[in-house]
Amino acid sequence: MKIKCPKCKEDAELAPDFSYVECKKCGLDMSYGEYVRYVAHSEAQYSDILGDYTGATEGETAGTLDEWED
Ligand SMILES: [Zn+2]
Secondary structure, X not given: OEEEOOOOOOEEEEOOOOOEEEOOOOOOEEEHHHHHHHXXXXXXXXXXXXXXXXXXXXXXXXXXXXXXXX
8 A cells, every 4th residue: 555655755655464665766665664663763853742652651650650659
């Protein structure tokens, strides 16, 4: 299926079995797992959505520790 290439923002092709992502425009060729990590990394640079998510997780951990101290 067609997905957005994380590199050149053109149409890339995702294999039907999610085994690879290929973009003929810029030559992108990686496994789907690598693609997900690539996109997550790229998104983190342009937005703070991932940062907010990480912060929320850290907050939960801190809250758990506080409960133990009480
Ligand atoms: Zn591309």
